[in-house]
Amino acid sequence: MFKKILIANRGEIALRVIRACREMGIKTVAVYSEADAQSLHVRAADESVCVGPADAAASYRNIPNILSAAEITDAEAIHPGYGFLAEDPNFAEVCASAGIKFIGPTPENIKLMGNKAKAREMMAKAGVPVIPGSQGVINDDREAQRLARKIGLPIIIKSANGGGGRGLRLVHTEVSLPNAFLTAQTESLAGFGSADVYIEKYLGESRHIEIQILADDRGRVVHLGERECSIQRRHQKLVEESPSPALTEKLRRRMGDAAVEAAKAVRYRNAGTVEFLLDGKMNFYFLEMNTRIQVEHPVTEMVTGLDLVKEQILIASGQPLRFKQRDISYRGHCIEVRVNAEHPEHFTPSPGEIAEFIPPGGPGVRVDTAVYSRYRVPPHYDSLLAKVLAYGQTREEAVSRITRALDETVLTGVHTTIPLLQKIVQDPDFRRGKYTTSFVDRFVPRA
């Protein structure tokens, strides 16, 4: 087992990894930017190294400084968290060449899944259902038009190197297709460094359901059930839960099996998430695979009792999975809400000093946060302040508990998304579990 791990991240996820390390008896090294010198992750780690100025490109994404920090502190492994360098295949490669273990998938896994068109192709070959659409990249609008006629409109044009819902074009009519295609290529080039785009049929009202998987060095793969992530605003998840109110036991098993097949097909390693779209007719389709620990991983931890970050570390250290698929059991229901430092209506970021923070507590409540009373939220990074999770014996209890937890949270001094989250969890359709990815629209004024 590693004696010391460097955490190449900040905020709640850095703290999350430090907690896992402490519990495993592993020493920790925090890295931080000049803007984060007073951060909780710095305070919680055994050692800390300043790796650059506030700008993340020069600090949290600064590969030479982060690797040097690992070298001067004798860290044997690096946990990248999510964001920053977590899905940079180059970083994973450089770690390997520097003899430092990257706690995550192989550079090949990251590279392959980073190319959405390629991943789609690969999955189709492996027998995992994909949304009807192009085989790989589409190069001109004539080809796009032919395909659109075959699969039927509307279609979505996506950047092959995008992901997380970025760089999408929805096309409803054939006449608008050539123009949209060109724009999509241009945007893809500008946004992701490549004009490669691919096409999928637009399935209408659907749900976003993802399956958590774990894979060890020996090719053993298990899944840990699903997370329902349909409550999104502009592809940013706001609320997640497990189990999904939409799945039957049979469908759960089929999707789980498909996710395991997907991971095996690409010789995946460590923790990963296979995202699926579930349409109104209960057909599911591969969307993409996230090659990192995800923000919402605690949802799975609450219902399985497992500690996913510890499993990541164990796998990275070469240990085989300690359980088989049949050893995984689920208990109760968990809902997570993301409290962001944003205006709850316009979603403008709201950095600044938190005047008072009294987190919720008591039965079934988990809070993952790196903020505290009088903490100054820096304007340089993402707006996530806290993940609040509620566990219940039933979905009904989990819903009433997350409502209670939000009501009792005191967080003043900055704007937060709490008022929006309160509206969401009190919505009758949410309470009934009846929602799709368009659900949040009803609370958000049209731009």
Next chain:
Amino acid sequence: MFKKILIANRGEIALRVIRACREMGIKTVAVYSEADAQSLHVRAADESVCVGPADAAASYRNIPNILSAAEITDAEAIHPGYGFLAEDPNFAEVCASAGIKFIGPTPENIKLMGNKAKAREMMAKAGVPVIPGSQGVINDDREAQRLARKIGLPIIIKSANGGGGRGLRLVHTEVSLPNAFLTAQTESLAGFGSADVYIEKYLGESRHIEIQILADDRGRVVHLGERECSIQRRHQKLVEESPSPALTEKLRRRMGDAAVEAAKAVRYRNAGTVEFLLDGKMNFYFLEMNTRIQVEHPVTEMVTGLDLVKEQILIASGQPLRFKQRDISYRGHCIEVRVNAEHPEHFTPSPGEIAEFIPPGGPGVRVDTAVYSRYRVPPHYDSLLAKVLAYGQTREEAVSRITRALDETVLTGVHTTIPLLQKIVQDPDFRRGKYTTSFVDRFVPRA
């Protein structure tokens, strides 16, 4: 179901009950003393009524004011929490005569179990093992001497109306018995209003293990497994866990059955705890029954997934238990530590303003507290600041997690027992699960 409940308590347990009510859609009325006007339980309740000055006898124990508060707010039921009026049979009776539901056992249950000698007699009759000793009260030292010869020294003389370990006399030699007996009677009279004492054989190094039970109006009783509470200082529990590292599956079942028998024998109702002593030879004996929700009830909630306060409310509203014994399942391991505002070595109370409080969080951690940064801990009430609980898949994980949780807790401005708790959970014997009620002595300087 009740529409409104008054909580006749303060601090974390008042907040605990309010949380349960909120999740059940029940309105809440907080009562408070003048010293508690800025308390979190007042802030969290729908309504609040000041019931007296700081002195608890004139506020939190002021039966007329508390009942009037229920009347003027139209509360249908009162939850007493623990302490204060929770085990006052008179209060339970007055509630009944005022037409307000007391959320707890019957006045008869409380009265019977309040008389330890009588309870002991009753249990022996019901076939629940009791410690060898007197049948009921012992009236003079000659009788005491005869009994001591029969059961063998050392013996303990206990006040029949004491409880929780208060008013004990340990007698090692026959020559010291008459004097000790007289002192015990005098102390009992002074401390508990009655000179009635009874005698039990002293069993030496032993464990304190309690079984949580729930009983509905129809006489159905289930137990929810045990809590190991041997980590005590002067009969004040510091650390609790479930399951007990000492019990085998068989012993667990036997003790559970005995607790259910005990509850049935006295027609017990609502939540209660049967305390047992477990000696070095794995024999268990009835000690006493606590007729209230206990401080450490969350330990049971973490491993069973149940919400005990909700169950209390459901039972009090007349609903039958929603589960049978076979429906109760246990998962993982939970350890609770009590963070008190006390000096960690001399145990002198340490009221005052909390400068900074950053509670622990992340996976498997639950915090029950009513304090926050800049909260002023009043000097009038008990010193409990926070209960911190850690859940783990295994005891080993729970131990490493509670250690981590204590290490990351920031609580400055007042002295706390955290340093002592840190020593306890890092102790090799504690880590091995090898400890008895004398365990804490090693950390506490002799008085």
Next chain:
Amino acid sequence: MNLKEIRDLIALLQGTDIYEFQLERGGVKVRIRRGAPLPEGREPAAAPPRMEEAFPQEPRPVGAPISSTDRLITVTSPIVGTFYRAPSPEAQSFVEIGDRVKKGQVLCLIEAMKLMNEIESEADGTVVKILAESAQPVEYGEPLFLIEPA
């Protein structure tokens, strides 16, 4: 100003809650800032009712006189119950504003646990203000009357 003067000045300020002090001797300029400099925090967004807004802006100082002048006596409720200004709905109120009252004179009733409790004046004086409404609940320490002592 010499060192001794400064020393005296510091001794003077020690133990007070003055956190800033300025002095200019020429044109006689003094500046004293006291009380904790509260860190500023932006106001939160308008939101559904939450615990963070649960405290009234100005919590009523329970049991303390609410008058601006210390000369007035506040009669507060010694118990929790329902306040009545008259012995029965038809009867006259015990006292009205402007009435002169004697120490020990009954000012009102508070019903608690089906019992009527008479609340008496603590001093001779004049009723200046009646702070509770008849048939309304009152809590412990709630101000009921302001009496201007004779």
Next chain:
Amino acid sequence: MNLKEIRDLIALLQGTDIYEFQLERGGVKVRIRRGAPLPEGREPAAAPPRMEEAFPQEPRPVGAPISSTDRLITVTSPIVGTFYRAPSPEAQSFVEIGDRVKKGQVLCLIEAMKLMNEIESEADGTVVKILAESAQPVEYGEPLFLIEPA
């Protein structure tokens, strides 16, 4: 005001909670600011290492000059790595205290990812202090040299 007076003044302030003091002799102007600008809290009991004690008492203001006078230039590390005062263990140090240096002159090496990075002086001046030790790790923004500009 002479050195003795200042010394006395410092002794006077030592141990008080005054955190700002101003004095102008001409028109006699005194300014005293006391009370911790940070929220005070009693010291916690001596305890095993915990997060609450994890911050150094005086966090080094990273990247900021640490000298008391603003005249000195602080050369900070632009990268994370290992600091070397000389090109090899046997070689002479690039600079010593008291050396005059020119802008662009190499002051030290920092090894990062097996590469030696030369750190140059930002200005002409004199080396007043060397703040890092050879062969020791340095983080981003860590002060390495104090240079008194020419």
